[in-house]
Amino acid sequence: MKIDITDYNHADEILNPQLWKEIEETLLKMPLHVKASDQASKVGSLIFDPVGTNQYIKDELVPKHWKNNIPIPKRFDFLGTDIDFGKRDTLVEVQFSNYPFLLNNTVRSELFHKSNMDIDEEGMKVAIIITKGHMFPASNSTLYYEQAQNQLNSLAEYNVFDVPIRLVGLIEDFETDIDIVSTTYADKRYSRTITKRDTVKGKVIDTNTPNTRRRKRGTIVTY
Template sequence: MQVKYQDFNGAGNAIAGVYQQQWVELERVLTAMPLHLKASDQAGKQGAPIFDPVGTNQHIADGLVPLGWQEKIAIPAAFKFLGTDVDFGKNGVVVEVQFSNYPFLLNNTQRSDLFYRAQTVFHGAPTGLVIIVTKAGMFPSSNSTLYYEQALNQLTALAQHAAFTVPIRLVGLFEPVGGVQATWTDYSAARYSRTVGTRGLRPFIITNGRAGRCKIDPEIMLEDL
């Protein structure tokens, strides 16, 4: 996939310094990852390809953990009111993969700021940088889920009013328009299931749609005719 990013509170300088290796590792995992798709269960759109957050999360974990990243790191008892865990961490860098409903971005931002101010250690060093990974708005997806452009607007407004101090790099996942080999997953149940029935690469076509959204269709192969 392709990535775009925006830095807040000096995140770029931090990454150019002590956190360069962590960023290089994450960027390589993200750019080597195929687009993950699944079938929609939304009324009127059943079966249509949409962004698959479960498959994407698993691919990121499969790439980062062998590089020494820890996943699902428990939040200290003093801050349990903020949730159960952070997604990934390594030597002072916390990565949050944010594909859920858009209001959760504010929670992730504010709790990350608290971890930064409190110098909370999740893996090897106090929290010094947070990277938030989101999908682009171009992808069809479940209703009300966060997308990069929306997150950018939210964080920009918060930063303008000094609502957080933690260095944050916001990352968006994109694909070029045209043909793409995407990982398609059939789950055991239409909604909320994480149990994989079948999974494999399939060809799709991404075409431009309205208001920055795209349409994704299976590519028709000669053997299908």
């Protein structure tokens, strides 16, 4: 996939280039993962697959010695049980769940940072939050990059947070052939058990082009 980045509180200066390279490489070589929706009126249509995407990222980062599901220390247990990924002073959250998680992840990162909590034997210095672009059809109310960007921009304007954050948006070019991993799971909802998986070529259709008036925005076409 392609990525877009927005940095807050000088994340660009603080983020270790080698650590960032490991994250960036992983995301740039990742194919778009899609699955069938089970939402009324759009059953079977292809949407962004958070299960497949999360699994891919985990399978890439863990061999690069990123720790997964790092436990949150007891003194902060009211902020949750664990952090998605971490290496040295860098925390990573991959967030495809509902939109309020953006401010949850941001504020708890702020507290981890203010208290100099250890991530991977080093005090936390910077957070990377990975989201998906608005261009992809997806489950209702799932967080998207542009929404996260607008919210963090506003927080930055009002000086609500000090923690350096690199916000990452996963995107693709519209109307361009891309690699897509299309997965069927054991159940229509929630399941992480793969029943069938195909790697195909496809594209994301942009509604705003004249000849696709009848298609929906961000429709994913595979063939």
